[in-house]
Amino acid sequence: MFDEIDTYLEHLTVIRGLAENTVRAYASDLRFFSDFLNEYHGTPTELTEDIVLLHLGQLRRKGLNNASLARVLSCLRGFFEFLVQEGRLPANPVTLLDGPKLVRGLPVVLSREEILAMLAVPDTTDRLGFRDRAMLELLYAAGLRVSELISLTMADFDAQAGLLRVLGKGSKERLVPLHDTAVSWLLDYQRHWRPLFGPKVEIVFLNRSGLGLSRQGVWKLIGRYARAAGIIRPISPHTLRHSFATHLLEGGADLRTVQILLGHADVMATEIYTHVQSDKMLAMHRQYHPRSTPDRP
Secondary structure (H helix, E strand, C coil): CHHHHHHHHHHHHHCCCCCHHHHHHHHHHHHHHHHHHHHHCCCHHHCCHHHHHHHHHHHHHCCCCHHHHHHHHHHHHHHHHHHHHCCCCCCCCCCCCCCCCCCCCCCCCCCHHHHHHHHCCCCCCCHHHHHHHHHHHHHHHHCCCHHHHHCCEHHHEECCCCEEEEECHHHCEEEEECCHHHHHHHHHHHHHHHHHHCCCCCECCECCCCCECCHHHHHHHHHHHHHHCCCCCCCCHHHHHHHHHHHHHHCCCCHHHHHHHHCCCCHHHCCHHHHHHHHHHHHHHHHHCCCCCCCCC
16 A cells, blocks of 8 residues: 555645645554554455544554544545545545544633733843844744744845745745834844854754754744743743734734735634634623622622
8 A cells, every 4th residue: 555655645745735744744644554454454445434443443542632533534534535536446435434523722822911021031132032032023923833934034034025925834825014123123133143143054043053943942942931931821833823813803903814814724724713802802791791790789
């Protein structure tokens, strides 16, 4: 089955243009399934819903949670559909198979005061602190994913127009406008502080060696600045993205605009931020409505 898997992975990369990390995850899931199929002594043409259920049950016993199992099933469904289209499988055995139910948690969102506290932490009198301040400003100003942040190049920033070209998931480009404060910090960093890192690449945000920052490096920095700002909740770079979207909606932006700015392919992915607003409105209603307090006559 390895030949079919390699063909499918090539299809995902070349034809569908999926991100490298996504294709790598698909490859891992499919090879686990191929190993299971070899143990089961099955062949691709004998695939049934029951065989897939056995595989998912085995993965659950190994400790996979519902979210991971749902991802595996989605991966297999796409793979089987590809085999059907290629004439290598008579029918997709999991077309009608429901995935495990997922409880979707609301995103962690920082208040405006917490954002300001984090922004004030870096020491902007040295190159590392100034880099980090510019990085935090940009994450919050543009709602970037960490993968998008660390892949930004010098050519992606148009200071005169106040625009940032972002390469998102599936190599899809989008233009994100920046407010004047973010433009000022980023421009100052590029002109005066970035050269002090001895750049060896065109990446915007560099480490001490003049190379691009890693995802892990950005995560550690965000966590450190959050703790220094007195934020005790678990914080990640994505928290600033969540805060960006939520604060835009609270300020009156429409859902479609926020979807475009975030680079979401489907507006349903953006709708979760409306639930954050709903929770806040409910809390405000309970706090301030005159009939919300039980002991009032």
